[in-house]
Amino acid sequence: MKSALVADIQRTSVHDGPGIRTTVFFKGCPLSCKWCHNPECISTEPEMMFYPEKCIHCGKCAQGCYSGARVLCGKKMTTGEVLDQIMLDFDYYKEEGGVTFSGGEPMLQADFLKEIIPMCKEKGVHTAIETSLIIYDEEILKNLDIIMADLKIWDSDIHKEYTGVPNEKIKENFIKTDKLGVPIIARTPYIPEVSQDFAKISEFLKGLKNVVRYEILPYHPLGVAKQRALGREEVIFTVPSKKQMEEVNKYAYIR
Ligand code: SF4
Numbered sequence: 001m002k003s004a005l006v007a008d009i010q011r012t013s014v015h016d017g018p019g020i021r022t023t024v025f026f027k028g029c030p031l032s033c034k035w036c037h038n039p040e041c042i043s044t045e046p047e048m049m050f051y052p053e054k055c056i057h058c059g060k061c062a063q064g065c066y067s068g069a070r071v072l073c074g075k076k077m078t079t080g081e082v083l084d085q086i087m088l089d090f091d092y093y094k095e096e097g098g099v100t101f102s103g104g105e106p107m108l109q110a111d112f113l114k115e116i117i118p119m120c121k122e123k124g125v126h127t128a129i130e131t132s133l134i135i136y137d138e139e140i141l142k143n144l145d146i147i148m149a150d151l152k153i154w155d156s157d158i159h160k161e162y163t164g165v166p167n168e169k170i171k172e173n174f175i176k177t178d179k180l181g182v183p184i185i186a187r188t189p190y191i192p193e194v195s196q197d198f199a200k201i202s203e204f205l206k207g208l209k210n211v212v213r214y215e216i217l218p219y220h221p222l223g224v225a226k227q228r229a230l231g232r233e234e235v236i237f238t239v240p241s242k243k244q245m246e247e248v249n250k251y252a253y254i255r
Protein backbone atom coordinates (compact mmCIF):
# COMPACT_ATOMS: atom_id res chain seq x y z
CA MET A 1 0.00 0.00 0.00
CA LYS A 2 1.19 3.54 -0.77
CA SER A 3 1.72 5.98 2.05
CA ALA A 4 1.77 9.78 2.34
CA LEU A 5 2.58 12.42 4.94
CA VAL A 6 -0.77 13.67 6.22
CA ALA A 7 -1.02 16.93 8.18
CA ASP A 8 -4.60 16.45 9.33
CA ILE A 9 -7.92 14.79 8.51
CA GLN A 10 -11.00 16.91 9.22
CA ARG A 11 -14.38 15.23 9.40
CA THR A 12 -17.81 16.79 8.71
CA SER A 13 -16.35 19.73 6.81
CA VAL A 14 -18.85 21.91 4.93
CA HIS A 15 -16.33 24.33 3.39
CA ASP A 16 -14.26 22.05 1.16
CA GLY A 17 -16.71 21.22 -1.62
CA PRO A 18 -20.33 20.07 -1.92
CA GLY A 19 -22.19 18.46 0.97
CA ILE A 20 -20.60 17.03 4.09
CA ARG A 21 -17.02 16.00 3.49
CA THR A 22 -13.93 14.50 5.03
CA THR A 23 -10.91 16.61 4.10
CA VAL A 24 -7.46 15.06 3.96
CA PHE A 25 -4.70 17.67 4.25
CA PHE A 26 -1.37 16.51 2.82
CA LYS A 27 1.98 18.03 3.67
CA GLY A 28 4.00 19.70 0.95
CA CYS A 29 3.30 22.55 -1.45
CA PRO A 30 5.49 24.02 -4.26
CA LEU A 31 3.91 27.44 -3.56
CA SER A 32 4.39 29.54 -0.43
CA CYS A 33 1.50 32.03 -0.53
CA LYS A 34 2.03 34.79 2.01
CA TRP A 35 -1.62 34.47 3.16
CA CYS A 36 -1.66 30.64 3.29
CA HIS A 37 -4.11 29.52 5.96
CA ASN A 38 -2.46 26.09 6.15
CA PRO A 39 1.22 27.10 6.48
CA GLU A 40 1.89 23.81 8.29
CA CYS A 41 1.16 22.09 4.94
CA ILE A 42 3.89 23.88 2.96
CA SER A 43 6.93 21.86 4.11
CA THR A 44 7.20 18.24 2.99
CA GLU A 45 8.70 17.30 6.38
CA PRO A 46 6.99 16.71 9.75
CA GLU A 47 7.14 19.89 11.88
CA MET A 48 6.71 20.67 15.56
CA MET A 49 4.21 23.46 16.28
CA PHE A 50 4.21 25.30 19.62
CA TYR A 51 1.26 27.28 20.99
CA PRO A 52 2.66 29.08 24.10
CA GLU A 53 -0.82 30.16 25.27
CA LYS A 54 -1.72 26.48 25.78
CA CYS A 55 1.44 25.58 27.73
CA ILE A 56 0.80 24.84 31.42
CA HIS A 57 4.56 24.60 32.16
CA CYS A 58 4.27 21.04 33.41
CA GLY A 59 7.85 20.25 32.29
CA LYS A 60 6.81 16.88 30.82
CA CYS A 61 7.61 17.65 27.17
CA ALA A 62 9.76 14.51 26.86
CA GLN A 63 6.75 12.31 27.70
CA GLY A 64 4.46 14.04 25.19
CA CYS A 65 2.32 17.15 25.56
CA TYR A 66 -1.26 16.57 26.67
CA SER A 67 -2.32 20.23 26.71
CA GLY A 68 -2.01 20.66 22.94
CA ALA A 69 0.80 23.23 23.28
CA ARG A 70 3.36 21.13 21.38
CA VAL A 71 1.92 19.36 18.37
CA LEU A 72 3.77 17.33 15.76
CA CYS A 73 2.28 18.04 12.35
CA GLY A 74 2.77 15.27 9.79
CA LYS A 75 1.93 11.60 10.13
CA LYS A 76 2.78 8.90 7.62
CA MET A 77 -0.42 7.06 6.72
CA THR A 78 -1.20 4.31 4.23
CA THR A 79 -4.07 4.50 1.73
CA GLY A 80 -5.88 1.86 3.79
CA GLU A 81 -5.58 3.91 7.00
CA VAL A 82 -6.84 7.07 5.28
CA LEU A 83 -9.72 5.16 3.63
CA ASP A 84 -10.77 3.83 7.06
CA GLN A 85 -11.02 7.45 8.27
CA ILE A 86 -12.97 8.51 5.17
CA MET A 87 -15.46 5.64 5.60
CA LEU A 88 -16.27 6.63 9.20
CA ASP A 89 -18.69 9.27 7.87
CA PHE A 90 -19.92 7.44 4.79
CA ASP A 91 -23.55 7.52 6.00
CA TYR A 92 -23.46 11.34 6.22
CA TYR A 93 -22.11 11.97 2.72
CA LYS A 94 -25.40 11.20 0.92
CA GLU A 95 -25.30 12.11 -2.80
CA GLU A 96 -23.23 15.31 -2.72
CA GLY A 97 -20.67 14.81 0.05
CA GLY A 98 -17.53 12.72 0.07
CA VAL A 99 -13.79 13.18 0.38
CA THR A 100 -11.68 16.21 -0.53
CA PHE A 101 -7.93 15.84 -0.99
CA SER A 102 -6.33 19.10 0.07
CA GLY A 103 -3.15 20.50 1.54
CA GLY A 104 -0.64 21.70 0.64
CA GLU A 105 -0.67 20.39 -2.92
CA PRO A 106 -2.22 16.91 -2.96
CA MET A 107 -0.77 16.04 -6.39
CA LEU A 108 2.74 16.05 -4.85
CA GLN A 109 1.59 12.69 -3.41
CA ALA A 110 0.68 11.35 -6.85
CA ASP A 111 1.20 7.61 -6.22
CA PHE A 112 -0.91 7.79 -3.08
CA LEU A 113 -3.78 9.55 -4.91
CA LYS A 114 -3.60 7.12 -7.83
CA GLU A 115 -4.18 4.30 -5.38
CA ILE A 116 -6.77 5.85 -3.06
CA ILE A 117 -9.07 7.51 -5.65
CA PRO A 118 -10.09 4.14 -7.20
CA MET A 119 -10.48 2.72 -3.67
CA CYS A 120 -12.90 5.56 -2.83
CA LYS A 121 -14.82 5.09 -6.08
CA GLU A 122 -15.21 1.39 -5.42
CA LYS A 123 -16.83 2.28 -2.08
CA GLY A 124 -19.12 4.85 -3.74
CA VAL A 125 -17.40 7.89 -2.18
CA HIS A 126 -17.55 11.17 -4.18
CA THR A 127 -14.00 12.52 -4.72
CA ALA A 128 -12.75 16.12 -4.96
CA ILE A 129 -9.40 17.87 -4.93
CA GLU A 130 -8.27 21.35 -3.84
CA THR A 131 -5.24 22.21 -5.95
CA SER A 132 -3.12 25.14 -7.08
CA LEU A 133 -2.78 23.37 -10.49
CA ILE A 134 0.96 23.99 -10.40
CA ILE A 135 1.07 20.25 -11.18
CA TYR A 136 -0.92 18.59 -13.96
CA ASP A 137 -1.40 14.85 -13.53
CA GLU A 138 -3.99 13.60 -15.97
CA GLU A 139 -4.41 10.18 -14.38
CA ILE A 140 -5.41 11.82 -11.09
CA LEU A 141 -7.45 14.72 -12.42
CA LYS A 142 -9.58 12.78 -14.92
CA ASN A 143 -10.72 10.33 -12.24
CA LEU A 144 -12.06 12.92 -9.81
CA ASP A 145 -15.71 14.01 -9.52
CA ILE A 146 -14.89 17.71 -8.93
CA ILE A 147 -11.73 19.78 -9.21
CA MET A 148 -11.42 22.92 -7.08
CA ALA A 149 -8.53 24.98 -8.43
CA ASP A 150 -7.14 28.40 -7.57
CA LEU A 151 -6.07 31.15 -9.92
CA LYS A 152 -4.87 33.63 -7.35
CA ILE A 153 -3.38 36.55 -9.33
CA TRP A 154 -3.43 37.34 -13.05
CA ASP A 155 -0.03 39.02 -13.48
CA SER A 156 2.77 36.44 -13.33
CA ASP A 157 5.36 38.75 -11.69
CA ILE A 158 2.92 39.72 -8.93
CA HIS A 159 1.96 36.05 -8.59
CA LYS A 160 5.61 35.20 -8.07
CA GLU A 161 6.07 37.99 -5.53
CA TYR A 162 3.22 36.70 -3.33
CA THR A 163 3.27 32.93 -3.93
CA GLY A 164 6.91 32.24 -4.77
CA VAL A 165 6.17 30.96 -8.30
CA PRO A 166 5.12 32.50 -11.64
CA ASN A 167 1.70 31.49 -12.97
CA GLU A 168 2.19 30.62 -16.67
CA LYS A 169 2.23 26.89 -15.84
CA ILE A 170 -0.93 27.25 -13.74
CA LYS A 171 -2.79 28.96 -16.61
CA GLU A 172 -1.58 26.25 -19.04
CA ASN A 173 -2.74 23.57 -16.60
CA PHE A 174 -6.19 25.18 -16.34
CA ILE A 175 -6.52 24.90 -20.12
CA LYS A 176 -5.32 21.25 -20.10
CA THR A 177 -7.56 20.33 -17.15
CA ASP A 178 -10.58 21.92 -18.83
CA LYS A 179 -10.22 19.38 -21.66
CA LEU A 180 -10.75 16.45 -19.29
CA GLY A 181 -14.47 17.18 -18.96
CA VAL A 182 -14.46 17.12 -15.13
CA PRO A 183 -16.40 20.03 -13.54
CA ILE A 184 -14.04 22.70 -12.20
CA ILE A 185 -14.79 25.19 -9.43
CA ALA A 186 -12.23 28.00 -9.82
CA ARG A 187 -11.40 30.20 -6.87
CA THR A 188 -9.45 33.31 -5.94
CA PRO A 189 -8.76 34.40 -2.38
CA TYR A 190 -9.31 38.18 -2.23
CA ILE A 191 -6.39 39.99 -0.60
CA PRO A 192 -7.10 43.76 -0.67
CA GLU A 193 -3.39 44.73 -0.62
CA VAL A 194 -2.63 42.72 -3.77
CA SER A 195 -3.39 43.70 -7.37
CA GLN A 196 -5.10 40.50 -8.54
CA ASP A 197 -7.04 41.69 -11.62
CA PHE A 198 -10.30 39.80 -11.16
CA ALA A 199 -11.62 41.04 -14.52
CA LYS A 200 -8.84 39.26 -16.45
CA ILE A 201 -9.08 36.11 -14.32
CA SER A 202 -12.85 35.94 -14.82
CA GLU A 203 -12.57 36.53 -18.58
CA PHE A 204 -9.96 33.75 -18.87
CA LEU A 205 -12.11 31.31 -16.90
CA LYS A 206 -15.23 32.13 -18.92
CA GLY A 207 -13.31 30.99 -22.00
CA LEU A 208 -13.02 27.49 -20.52
CA LYS A 209 -15.91 25.05 -20.96
CA ASN A 210 -15.90 23.15 -17.70
CA VAL A 211 -15.45 25.92 -15.13
CA VAL A 212 -18.94 25.61 -13.67
CA ARG A 213 -18.41 28.23 -11.01
CA TYR A 214 -15.95 31.01 -10.16
CA GLU A 215 -15.77 31.95 -6.47
CA ILE A 216 -13.97 34.86 -4.84
CA LEU A 217 -13.23 34.14 -1.20
CA PRO A 218 -12.37 36.79 1.40
CA TYR A 219 -8.92 36.62 3.01
CA HIS A 220 -9.06 35.32 6.56
CA PRO A 221 -6.11 35.56 8.96
CA LEU A 222 -6.54 31.89 10.00
CA GLY A 223 -2.94 31.05 9.21
CA VAL A 224 -1.30 33.71 11.38
CA ALA A 225 -1.45 31.75 14.67
CA LYS A 226 -0.04 28.76 12.82
CA GLN A 227 2.80 30.84 11.32
CA ARG A 228 3.64 31.86 14.90
CA ALA A 229 3.41 28.24 16.11
CA LEU A 230 5.83 27.21 13.36
CA GLY A 231 8.27 29.99 14.33
CA ARG A 232 7.82 31.70 10.94
CA GLU A 233 7.46 35.38 10.15
CA GLU A 234 3.88 36.52 10.73
CA VAL A 235 2.30 38.09 7.65
CA ILE A 236 -1.09 39.73 8.11
CA PHE A 237 -3.29 41.20 5.38
CA THR A 238 -6.54 43.16 5.60
CA VAL A 239 -9.84 41.29 5.81
CA PRO A 240 -11.98 42.72 2.97
CA SER A 241 -15.10 44.65 3.99
CA LYS A 242 -18.61 43.68 2.87
CA LYS A 243 -18.52 46.54 0.36
CA GLN A 244 -15.16 45.41 -1.07
CA MET A 245 -16.53 41.87 -1.43
CA GLU A 246 -19.60 43.17 -3.27
CA GLU A 247 -17.29 45.06 -5.64
CA VAL A 248 -15.19 42.01 -6.58
CA ASN A 249 -18.07 39.54 -6.56
CA LYS A 250 -19.35 41.02 -9.80
CA TYR A 251 -16.60 38.93 -11.44
CA ALA A 252 -17.72 35.67 -9.79
CA TYR A 253 -20.25 33.49 -11.61
CA ILE A 254 -22.16 30.21 -11.67
CA ARG A 255 -22.97 28.53 -14.97
S1 SF4 B 1 4.39 19.17 27.93
FE1 SF4 B 1 3.23 20.78 26.88
S2 SF4 B 1 2.24 21.91 28.51
FE2 SF4 B 1 3.90 20.74 29.47
S3 SF4 B 1 5.68 22.11 29.43
FE3 SF4 B 1 5.80 20.88 27.59
S4 SF4 B 1 4.77 22.17 26.04
FE4 SF4 B 1 4.16 22.98 28.03
Ligand code: SF4
Nearest residue numbers: 029031032033036104
Ligand atom coordinates in the same frame (compact mmCIF):
# COMPACT_ATOMS: atom_id res chain seq x y z
S1 SF4 C 1 -1.18 26.90 -2.76
FE1 SF4 C 1 -2.56 26.69 -1.01
S2 SF4 C 1 -1.48 25.34 0.42
FE2 SF4 C 1 0.03 26.06 -1.08
S3 SF4 C 1 0.96 27.83 -0.09
FE3 SF4 C 1 -0.72 28.59 -1.38
S4 SF4 C 1 -2.51 28.72 -0.05
FE4 SF4 C 1 -0.96 27.42 0.99
